[in-house]
Amino acid sequence: MATGIEFIEYVLEQAGFGARLTHKRMFGEYALYLDDKVVAFACDDSLFLKPTEAGRAVLPSVTAGKPYPEAKDYYVLDEFLDDTDLLRRALQATADALPAPRPKPAKKAKVASAAKAATGKPKPRRPGAK
Numbered sequence: 001m002a003t004g005i006e007f008i009e010y011v012l013e014q015a016g017f018g019a020r021l022t023h024k025r026m027f028g029e030y031a032l033y034l035d036d037k038v039v040a041f042a043c044d045d046s047l048f049l050k051p052t053e054a055g056r057a058v059l060p061s062v063t064a065g066k067p068y069p070e071a072k073d074y075y076v077l078d079e080f081l082d083d084t085d086l087l088r089r090a091l092q093a094t095a096d097a098l099p100a101p102r103p104k105p106a107k108k109a110k111v112a113s114a115a116k117a118a119t120g121k122p123k124p125r126r127p128g129a130k
Contacts, residue, residue, distance in 0.1 A: 002028040003042045003043060004045060007045045010081070011032070014082070016084055016088060017034060023042070029067070030042040032047075038050065038098075039095050040077070041067040043067040043068055046067075046076060047076070047077040049074055049076075050074060051072070054093040055075060055090050055097065057093065059080070059086070063079070075090075
């Protein structure tokens, strides 16, 4: 069962981070990003926090679970979703413990077409092309 957008919206609202907490759809489920760091996964309408010592220290108890087959264990946060303060602290502690994301490589400039490179003139456009 895939995670519904309603669940994601609820988690985002409960966490109260505003634009700092974002999500991206991945394989029918979602990854949650806090300050551009993946801190959790939402799978089957459950929230799985990336395991870090800092995140663990915030939680009063830990239930381990796998967000998807073959995954390592994550902390299941379902019982803490209604506790805004605890949810915020767990997500923030996890983000603080994770390394900064790697910068994305710069996009390469488009190489001039072979026709332009050979003649110094742009390649003729075909009729109807934009």
